[in-house]
Amino acid sequence: MFQDITLEELRALRSRKEITVIDVRSPSEYKDATVPGSLNIPFFNDQERAEVGTLYKQTSVQAAKEKGLDIISAKLPSFIQEFGAVQGEKAVFCWRGGMRSRTTATVLSLMDIHAYRLIGGYKAYRKWVLEELEHYDLKPKPYVIHGNTGTGKTNLLHRLRKQGHPVLDLEGMAGHRGSIFGQIGLQPSNQKTFDSLLLEELIALEQAPYILFEAESKKIGKVVMPQFLASRKETAAQIWIEMPLEARVQQILADYQPEQFKDEYIAAFLSIKSRIHIPVAAEIERTLQADLFGEAVALLLEHYYDPKYGHSAGQYENVEKITFTVNNLDEAEAAVNSYLSEQIPQLQ
Missing domain, CATH: 3.40.50 (Rossmann fold)
Structure with missing residues (x-):
């Protein structure tokens, strides 16, 4: 199974250049803001994310999960291949450290590709940035x-x-x-x-x-x-x-x-x-x-x-x-x- 990693632990590994950070959010989320230096291997593209989000809000959580599983299953080989091409240790994150990063890390572990999951996702990183700048x-x-x-x-x-x-x-x-x-x-x-x-x-x-x-x-x-x-x-x-x-x-x-x-x-x-x-x-x-x-x-x-x-x-x-x-x-x-x-x- 994958391991969770705190932002502090992730930053320590990055400072020693021992890990690659991968943003699995959609391309538009990545473009809007990300952890500097991270790569983008999206779990959903923008259209797929919108489709799953609509089901989540208008139908049910279960319907959204089923649609998400259907989408990722169809592109799983290429998704895993992209991660396999990244050398060394890897850490993944999504918006809050939820479904997208958890599913990614789990699937990768099943394929013997180890990846940490960032606890709290980008939201935790953004909170840290604001707190640091406020008291810097x-x-x-x-x-x-x-x-x-x-x-x-x-x-x-x-x-x-x-x-x-x-x-x-x-x-x-x-x-x-x-x-x-x-x-x-x-x-x-x-x-x-x-x-x-x-x-x-x-x-x-x-x-x-x-x-x-x-x-x-x-x-x-x-x-x-x-x-x-x-x-x-x-x-x-x-x-x-x-x-x-x-x-x-x-x-x-x-x-x-x-x-x-x-x-x-x-x-x-x-x-x-x-x-x-x-x-x-x-x-x-x-x-x-x-x-x-x-x-x-x-x-x-x-x-x-x-x-x-x-x-x-x-x-x-x-x-x-x-x-x-x-x-x-x-x-x-x-x-x-x-x-x-x-x-x-x-x-x-």
């Missing part, structure tokens, strides 16, 4: 990367991570760049996915002497940053990147690829058009329509984003602040890397 204590010293729109703050963090610096990529976890144009070309995360990714990354970095993240608003696209992180952002050491307007325009053109998503960018601009002085707004719209994206970006920076960022910057008057005036992202990377390298001995 950020131990590494935080450094927050600031800079006007277009200074390439996210790219800078990616570069620093490649050099071994501990980084939280909040925009990457949110699937959003944090502006009105931020989700174009990306797949925004929901709150459940963001929370899970954030907590797992925080735990992975909790022994680091310091941690770097960008000065995001509390809301990033569809998700909200937890209160402890928003509060630490306000009192953390602040690294400011100052870069010429033209360099920032080129960085935005490289990051956002406006020629590929022109219609989406125009639609997004129209949502903020009323906040910009009428003649300037009309010129921005004209340049966007004419594919003069560099001119449009420069106008947006000068008349909308820079004043907006300058207003918010006033709140960081009584904190540790380090400013680097650079010409491009390469210089920014070199400056911040050099500064952090000097700080590391003092932080360890």
Whole structure:
């Protein structure tokens, strides 16, 4: 027979890379939110799950069980084969650790494929994530990367991570760049996915002497940053990147690829058009329509984003602040890397 496993035991095995976690819920449930790093081998597809659920609600529990058995019996060989292809120890979970994961683990055991079942399923994992984030204590010293729109703050963090610096990529976890144009070309995360990714990354970095993240608003696209992180952002050491307007325009053109998503960018601009002085707004719209994206970006920076960022910057008057005036992202990377390298001995 299969064995039940607690979330704590599962996390210990995963930390030692001794187990593969498999979500047996439907593809839509898996897509909505799952345990980060898990595979999806669904017990029911979305249509089958809906059919069984309807019988459960409208007919009886027994009718739902019989239909479920009929469905899984027809595809049992391929279902077992998928699990057999996964090497090493395995753990399965469904929504609450109920029928789908119990049946899966039982059938696999009959075929001499051992699999643990996660007690409480995804529901238990989600409860743990929320409780941990509510009381989380950020131990590494935080450094927050600031800079006007277009200074390439996210790219800078990616570069620093490649050099071994501990980084939280909040925009990457949110699937959003944090502006009105931020989700174009990306797949925004929901709150459940963001929370899970954030907590797992925080735990992975909790022994680091310091941690770097960008000065995001509390809301990033569809998700909200937890209160402890928003509060630490306000009192953390602040690294400011100052870069010429033209360099920032080129960085935005490289990051956002406006020629590929022109219609989406125009639609997004129209949502903020009323906040910009009428003649300037009309010129921005004209340049966007004419594919003069560099001119449009420069106008947006000068008349909308820079004043907006300058207003918010006033709140960081009584904190540790380090400013680097650079010409491009390469210089920014070199400056911040050099500064952090000097700080590391003092932080360890």
